[in-house]
Amino acid sequence: MEKKFNIVLLGAPGSGKGTQAQKITEKYGLKHVSTGELFRKEISLQNELGLKAQSYIDRGELCPDILTIEMLHHYLDLFPEAKGYILDGVPRTIKQAQLLDGVGYPKSIPVDLIIYLSVDQLEIVARMIKRAEIEKRSDDTPEVIKNRINNYFAQTKPLESYYQKSKIYKVNGMNDAETVFTDICHIIDQFIK
Ligand code: ADP
Numbered sequence: 001m002e003k004k005f006n007i008v009l010l011g012a013p014g015s016g017k018g019t020q021a022q023k024i025t026e027k028y029g030l031k032h033v034s035t036g037e038l039f040r041k042e043i044s045l046q047n048e049l050g051l052k053a054q055s056y057i058d059r060g061e062l063c064p065d066i067l068t069i070e071m072l073h074h075y076l077d078l079f080p081e082a083k084g085y086i087l088d089g090v091p092r093t094i095k096q097a098q099l100l101d102g103v104g105y106p107k108s109i110p111v112d113l114i115i116y117l118s119v120d121q122l123e124i125v126a127r128m129i130k131r132a133e134i135e136k137r138s139d140d141t142p143e144v145i146k147n148r149i150n151n152y153f154a155q156t157k158p159l160e161s162y163y164q165k166s167k168i169y170k171v172n173g174m175n176d177a178e179t180v181f182t183d184i185c186h187i188i189d190q191f192i193k
Contacts, residue, residue, distance in 0.1 A: 008090075013128060024188070118170050
């Protein structure tokens with residue numbers, strides 16, 4: 001099998017990762033995986049993993065690293081033929097990035113490209129409030145939203161420097177979705193012919 005091409009989408013909640021991942025999937029045929037969506041699926045099933053995750057998610061905390069990476073591998077193992085994966089919402093901590101690299105975990109998911117969607121903090125808050133009205137997710141209350149944003153800056157933003165020596169590209173996520181996607185395509189096209 002050919003080597004997979006794996007992309008990490010990095011960015012705050014509300015930075016547009018899900019929207020862009022969808023577009024990338026359509027154009028390049030990579031398999032999209034959102035750990036947030038995987039957790040919500042487990043919660044709707046009310047199984048052991050779901051119940052465990054729910055207590056973190058409802059507080060706006062990150063779920064434990066190993067739990068997250070294990071769930072990710074379980075899911076990706078279902079798609080061994082994929083040309084590559086778009087990782088949306090993972091890694092979210094330095095530890096998760098190391099686990100993906102196979103440090104402290106028996107399997108690895110090599111990261112070929114990191115696209116960082118950069119959005120101002122005020123815009124993030126505005127977008128999350130707007131989305132909360134539409135989606136009515138249980139973790140979209142003002143208190144929990146505040147926690148999620150704080151945790152993003154404390155735990156996930158440091159990944160930007162962690163990946164500095166890798167192929168990390170910053171895209172202006174303040175633009176409209178089509179412009180952001182055009183910028184992303186320019187980057188991906190340098191890698192995928
Ligand atoms: P958002 O990007 O809006 O925060 P997500 O759907 O990506 O929403 O994630 C929802 C919640 O799921 C997060 O707040 C967190 O509790 C949990 N979660 C998702 N991905 C991870 C991850 N990689 N590590 C730990 N927890 C995660």
